[in-house]
Amino acid sequence: MGRLRSLIMLCIMLILIFSGCYDIREIDDVAHVLAIGVDRGVSDKWRLTLQFASLNENSGNGQQEGDGSSGGGAASESGGGQDGYTYVTVDAPSFFTGIDMLNSSVPRRLVFTHASLIVLSEELSKDDIVGDYIAPIIRFREVRRTAHMVVTKGSALDYIRANQPFIGTTLAKALQTAATESTNTGYFLHTTLSDFYNQLKSTCGQPVVTMAAVNEFRHFKEKGSKWGNEFNTGGQYLAGQLPRQGQNKIEYWGTALFDQGKMVDELNGQETRTLAIIRGEFERGFFTLQDPKEPKFVIPLDVRPAGRPKVKISFNGDTPTIDLTIHLKGDILAVQSRLHYEQDPLLSLLENTFKKNIKSEVDQLINRCKNLNLDVFKFGDVAARKFWTIDEWEKYNWNKHFKDTKVNTQVEFVIRSTGTQMKSSPIPGTEEED
Amino acid sequence: MIREGKFGVQEAMWLTTITISSKVFYTSPGLVVSIVGNTGWYMTLISMATAILGFTFIYLLLKRFPDKDIIAIFNDTMGGIMGFIFSGILGLYLLFVATSTISEFNEVVKVYVFPLTPSVLIIALFALGVLVLCLLGLESLARFAKLSVYAMLFGFILILLLGIHNYDINRLFPILGYGFDKILVSGVVRSSSYGEVIILAVFATSLQGVHHIKKAGYTSLIISGLSISVSLLAFNLSFPYYIGQEIVAPMYQMASLIDYGRFIQRVEPVFLFIWFLSSFIAVTGVFYCFVSIYCKMFRIQDIRPIVIGSVIILFAGAMIQSNIGVTASLNIQNIRQYGWIPPFILPLISLVIGTLRKRGVKSCG
Numbered sequence: 001m002g003r004l005r006s007l008i009m010l011c012i013m014l015i016l017i018f019s020g021c022y023d024i025r026e027i028d029d030v031a032h033v034l035a036i037g038v039d040r041g042v043s044d045k046w047r048l049t050l051q052f053a054s055l056n057e058n059s060g061n062g063q064q065e066g067d068g069s070s071g072g073g074a075a076s077e078s079g080g081g082q083d084g085y086t087y088v089t090v091d092a093p094s095f096f097t098g099i100d101m102l103n104s105s106v107p108r109r110l111v112f113t114h115a116s117l118i119v120l121s122e123e124l125s126k127d128d129i130v131g132d133y134i135a136p137i138i139r140f141r142e143v144r145r146t147a148h149m150v151v152t153k154g155s156a157l158d159y160i161r162a163n164q165p166f167i168g169t170t171l172a173k174a175l176q177t178a179a180t181e182s183t184n185t186g187y188f189l190h191t192t193l194s195d196f197y198n199q200l201k202s203t204c205g206q207p208v209v210t211m212a213a214v215n216e217f218r219h220f221k222e223k224g225s226k227w228g229n230e231f232n233t234g235g236q237y238l239a240g241q242l243p244r245q246g247q248n249k250i251e252y253w254g255t256a257l258f259d260q261g262k263m264v265d266e267l268n269g270q271e272t273r274t275l276a277i278i279r280g281e282f283e284r285g286f287f288t289l290q291d292p293k294e295p296k297f298v299i300p301l302d303v304r305p306a307g308r309p310k311v312k313i314s315f316n317g318d319t320p321t322i323d324l325t326i327h328l329k330g331d332i333l334a335v336q337s338r339l340h341y342e343q344d345p346l347l348s349l350l351e352n353t354f355k356k357n358i359k360s361e362v363d364q365l366i367n368r369c370k371n372l373n374l375d376v377f378k379f380g381d382v383a384a385r386k387f388w389t390i391d392e393w394e395k396y397n398w399n400k401h402f403k404d405t406k407v408n409t410q411v412e413f414v415i416r417s418t419g420t421q422m423k424s425s426p427i428p429g430t431e432e433e434d
Numbered sequence: 435m436i437r438e439g440k441f442g443v444q445e446a447m448w449l450t451t452i453t454i455s456s457k458v459f460y461t462s463p464g465l466v467v468s469i470v471g472n473t474g475w476y477m478t479l480i481s482m483a484t485a486i487l488g489f490t491f492i493y494l495l496l497k498r499f500p501d502k503d504i505i506a507i508f509n510d511t512m513g514g515i516m517g518f519i520f521s522g523i524l525g526l527y528l529l530f531v532a533t534s535t536i537s538e539f540n541e542v543v544k545v546y547v548f549p550l551t552p553s554v555l556i557i558a559l560f561a562l563g564v565l566v567l568c569l570l571g572l573e574s575l576a577r578f579a580k581l582s583v584y585a586m587l588f589g590f591i592l593i594l595l596l597g598i599h600n601y602d603i604n605r606l607f608p609i610l611g612y613g614f615d616k617i618l619v620s621g622v623v624r625s626s627s628y629g630e631v632i633i634l635a636v637f638a639t640s641l642q643g644v645h646h647i648k649k650a651g652y653t654s655l656i657i658s659g660l661s662i663s664v665s666l667l668a669f670n671l672s673f674p675y676y677i678g679q680e681i682v683a684p685m686y687q688m689a690s691l692i693d694y695g696r697f698i699q700r701v702e703p704v705f706l707f708i709w710f711l712s713s714f715i716a717v718t719g720v721f722y723c724f725v726s727i728y729c730k731m732f733r734i735q736d737i738r739p740i741v742i743g744s745v746i747i748l749f750a751g752a753m754i755q756s757n758i759g760v761t762a763s764l765n766i767q768n769i770r771q772y773g774w775i776p777p778f779i780l781p782l783i784s785l786v787i788g789t790l791r792k793r794g795v796k797s798c799g
Binding site: 004008011014021022141144145146173176180194197198201202203204378381382384385387388389390391392393 | 547555559569607608609612673675
């Protein structure tokens, strides 16, 4: 019995001693990569850019500009105990060789277990080779499939160079919160590596990826003739074109549409909202509606889904017919015209106007995607229910037939709340009203 | 006679359930998807039903010989030589299952957790643990299984619930996957997944009578069937069929997709806990069964020297596998394809011959 106990103790000690012997990574021996940028290379196939914390308290005192090929540094805005971030770039024949090449110049081992952002350049995405670039990343055990994925205007290198914490000091948190901000706006979708990869191989539709860009603030005009009474929804811009200014150059806006592995089109912010509504991924957004009675004014609405979109698909021969019903609800945020939109008949007018607008946008987007033969709406997932076996489904080839679909859309919208006001009283003027 | 101790229905039931269910954490779900598509979750219920039928033969056999284990029954019904051969086939099958499971464990651990740790260290440490538990005896193993099952169940349910945000009901369609014929054939053939229920027949004398074996056997098969079905359902809901068949360890991958922002993510350690513990119990259960059969075949009274020697064979057998491709697509696939023969067909043959030769008692009170 004594020998048995000794043996058990020995085993426990061995397990404690040997565990992690080979795979152990001391925290100060590694650099945790937060963002991975992928461009087409010049000196070799891949241009791989990796961003990680520099773990240098003083690194926030300045920003080292890289030459665009060999690396550089980008640090947080202020020092004083705040950690900064840096990046390295290399042209390499493959993803993994690139990592090894970079590891030879980075004094810590690069690990990817905390990589939360993958950036593909638009140029790369428009080539028919995205699958070649994604394959090694998806297979790599360190990269989590929950990593956010974006396609950027310009190069991924430029994007990562501009990718710094804007509020707070933690880039990891900034990346996380920024990517999930889509739930509050709907102007971009939250796509992960897993989403993209699943859709890339899908027999039910085509992939979409969040569009991002470095906004150089060129679209912000400080001077010029002032805006009149023309109406804009605010969502008509493409990524990188928002007329804004400030510290943060990075923006997520719109959606890249892929035909299998190749980016073929881009949606603006408003179209992306519409896409999110159709896919059932829209959670909330402020919509600006032109006042039906006083077109020079606008009525902002806080819109949320009132249920998941209902998709019914039937087949007439090989031709599918899709009946799509969208349910939305909203709150009135303001009535600039001070008309009594809080109650009927103006309330119904407002609801119907919004319904009409959304239906028009939905129809336009579906027609546009039908012309491109891209089912990015996940209709194919529902269509698969109509087939008994995978062989029948694959033989039918939904991605080939999507362009032939007939889509009937219907939008339901109700205003649930008028905000903190029951009505808007007129502002009395000094002049007599007519 | 080897002294293997005595334990109750619950211990036997949980030991068998864990031994059967642990394979869902390895490459099997991916292989199932490549064969039957997104229908593995109900295909396994066909397997379970087939295994219940197979276990009924085992139970009827044990009922005819109420105080004997299956090795003694083989000898009694088939005669000395054929009984020895039948026992040998069963023992070798269990050894092959144990070595393949360790090998699969090693490969999957290396892929996801310890890529740089040499196989020899992982397998050696695992085999060492198996050795210690075997030396502690069957009763300790059964009680350990019952003790740990509550934590494992909690972790298992937690992972399934947390994964809900990745579930998409549309992924279960087309509802017949690659066709009902494939589902039916695979369902019957893959009853081998439940073949470990044979350990109850090997350890029959450690239980309190045939009615306990009956209760433990049927209950463990039903619980295993449901837990495997729920796991495969969660997996089918999380991954489309064209992705599911690519993944090495789908359940691990499923756990790694759990992401509720910064609040809850990276919950794989919970999965690893269940995975390691269940693998350890499963391999030890099957391996001890092999050792027990060996000792009974050669009428060896002291199991301990045999355990030490057999662990070396276990270690060597697991080390022989060259890579995950061989382990997953050759060994495991062969076990699933033909593994129903030793645990279900051999007892059936024995039952038929025993009945024809009028061996044993006709009924048990």
